[in-house]
């Protein structure tokens with residue numbers, strides 16, 4: 461081996477050993493050159509102490525943490541990624557992350573969080589991705605997401621959310637993906653999404669939504685996917701979807717208890733004639749009412765739905781036409797009669813006059 465190879469080999473061994481030697485805390489692995497600490501799957505009951513200030517990536521997922529106290533991550537100004545998923549967290553102090561001003565990704569999924577305080581988002585101005593799925597949240601309060609100016613993805617799926625307070629989502633003006641699948645939402649009031657102009661994906665699958673205000677989706681001028689599958693919708697207004705002015709919108713609607721009638725059929729016919737709206741799962745939609753159509757595919761019965769109305773309209777039209785024609789005939793007849801009568805009268809008078817003369 462020539463000397464330069466020896467040199468490289470020795471440097472490699474030193475670097476490798478140095479890396480391993482700094483292999484840090486019990487049950488964790490660390491890479492100092494990329495400022496990375498992985499303590500996933502350990503037995504930590506409190507966040508690590510004395511973590512180097514320049515750490516950028518800290519994985520504390522699958523441990524036994526129960527709370528995140530204010531100041532827990534006090535000096536980690538360089539942190540970009542903080543993973544706390546699948547712990548046993550039931551509480552996060554207000555301002556717990558307030559010093560993490562460079563944080564981009566925060567994963568709190570798979571915990572037992574049932575509420576977030578008004579100071580939850582303090583300091584998280586750079587955060588682009590927040591994962592809170594698989595927790596026990598029930599209400600989204602107005603101020604919870606106040607500081608999340610840069611947030612692009614918010615995952616709140618598989619919680620117990622039934623109430624979204626006005627303006628709870630109002631600060632998230634840069635949001636591109638909002639996941640609310642698998643919650644307990646029952647209705648969508650207007651104004652709920654009014655500031656989400658950048659939103660591209662809205663997941664509402666698997667809630668209990670039975671009504672939506674006609675303009676609720678209208679402000680979302682970037683929307684490309686709206687997933688409303690597996691809800692309680694029985695009908696749909698034209699304007700609910702037509703008010704969304706995006707170049708191309710995919711909508712998922714299967715697994716709702718559709719009330720198949722002529723009105724609904726008109727809405728779907730109209731929607732499918734609009735080139736920017738794609739009803740991707742139209743063939744999967746099933747009627748739940750009326751009972752005689754239960755379980756039938758909407759695509760299959762849609763030609764029948766307006767038949768009743770067409771017949772009614774036809775009968776009405778025929779009735780009107782007959783009435784009008786009858787009226788005209790009667791009028792004509794009356795006119796003739798009165799002409800004849802006048803004529804007879806005048807003839808009679810003339811005769812009388814003649815006789816008189």
Ligand SMILES: *[C@@H]1O[C@H](CO)[C@@H](O)[C@H](O)[C@H]1NC(C)=O
Pocket residue numbers: 498499500501519
């Ligand atoms: C972190 O450590 C865990 C457990 O040792 C491992 O399964 C996981 O792949 C590591 N994560 C990364 C990003 O290397």
Ligand SMILES: *[C@@H]1O[C@H](CO)[C@@H](O)[C@H](O)[C@H]1NC(C)=O
Pocket residue numbers: 486487501502503
């Ligand atoms: C965690 O604790 C269990 C039992 O207490 C032990 O078997 C396991 O090795 C520990 N894991 C780590 C990463 O220390």
Ligand SMILES: *[C@@H]1O[C@H](CO)[C@@H](O)[C@H](O)[C@H]1NC(C)=O
Pocket residue numbers: 524526548550
């Ligand atoms: C999780 O926390 C709860 C209390 O909040 C406790 O009863 C439970 O034993 C904890 N589970 C684990 C696996 O530590």
